[in-house]
Amino acid sequence: MLRHFQPLTHFLGLAGYAVTVAAYTWDLRNPDGGMLGLEFARGIAAQTDCMLAHSLPERVDVTVTDEASHVVAKGEALSSDASRPMARLWVRGDRIERENVWPDDSDVGRPVILPGGEVGILCSWWNADDGSEWRWQVEFSNSA
Numbered sequence: 001m002l003r004h005f006q007p008l009t010h011f012l013g014l015a016g017y018a019v020t021v022a023a024y025t026w027d028l029r030n031p032d033g034g035m036l037g038l039e040f041a042r043g044i045a046a047q048t049d050c051m052l053a054h055s056l057p058e059r060v061d062v063t064v065t066d067e068a069s070h071v072v073a074k075g076e077a078l079s080s081d082a083s084r085p086m087a088r089l090w091v092r093g094d095r096i097e098r099e100n101v102w103p104d105d106s107d108v109g110r111p112v113i114l115p116g117g118e119v120g121i122l123c124s125w126w127n128a129d130d131g132s133e134w135r136w137q138v139e140f141s142n143s144a
Contacts, residue, residue, distance in 0.1 A: 022047045024072060025065045026089075026113055030057040031077055037061060043117035051089045052103065052112035052122060062089055062096040085134060086112070102127050103136070112138055 025044050029037040040057060053060075059079045064072045075096030080087065084100040088107070101107075103125040112122045120138035127134035 023067060024048070025069075026051055026117075026119075027063045027065070028053065028056070028113065029061045031059055031061050032057070041113050041115055041117040043113045043119040045111045045113070045119045048111055049091045050110060052107060052110050053087045053089050054112060054114050055085060056087050056098075056100075060098070062098075064091060064096065084131075102131065102134075114138075 023044050024047050025042065027042050028040040030040050031037040040060060041053070045051065059077045060075075062073075062075045062078060064074070066072050071094075073091045073094050073096050075089075075098065078089075078096065078098035080098055080100035082100040084102055086101055086103050086107075088099040088101055090097040090099065103122065107122055108124060110122050111119050113119050118140065120140040123137040123139050125134070125136045
């Protein structure tokens with residue numbers, strides 16, 4: 001368990017004591033830049049089987065690790081033909097699957113990682129039927 005101040009991993013319990021929740025580290029890299037690729041985002045969030053990701057590069061390598069730095073799941077050169085502003089990154093056993101989407105009501109409340117690694121919670125999403133515009137709200141907090 002993480003015991004240092006990390007986003008979305010600590011909160012105050014009913015008695016005012018710090019409570020630790022299990023967390024994953026999400027490493028997203030663009031494999032197309034430089035010899036070893038370029039870091040796109042690195043963020044920490046409570047364990048989840050689906051992380052939304054905003055504005056992913058065309059291809060992305062994703063590694064999810066637990067608090068002991070053990071690899072939970074991995075996906076390499078994940079891409080999608082669909083051009084969408086968001087992607088669902090699904091943890092499926094020991095692999096990651098990418099699904100580019102227009103978020104829907106099932107995505108509200110899911111964590112979303114932004115370029116650079118900030119992780120928030122999707123609070124609302126709307127998009128025009130033709131995809132010409134969209135509006136969304138994300139909440140950021142230093143607690144679970």
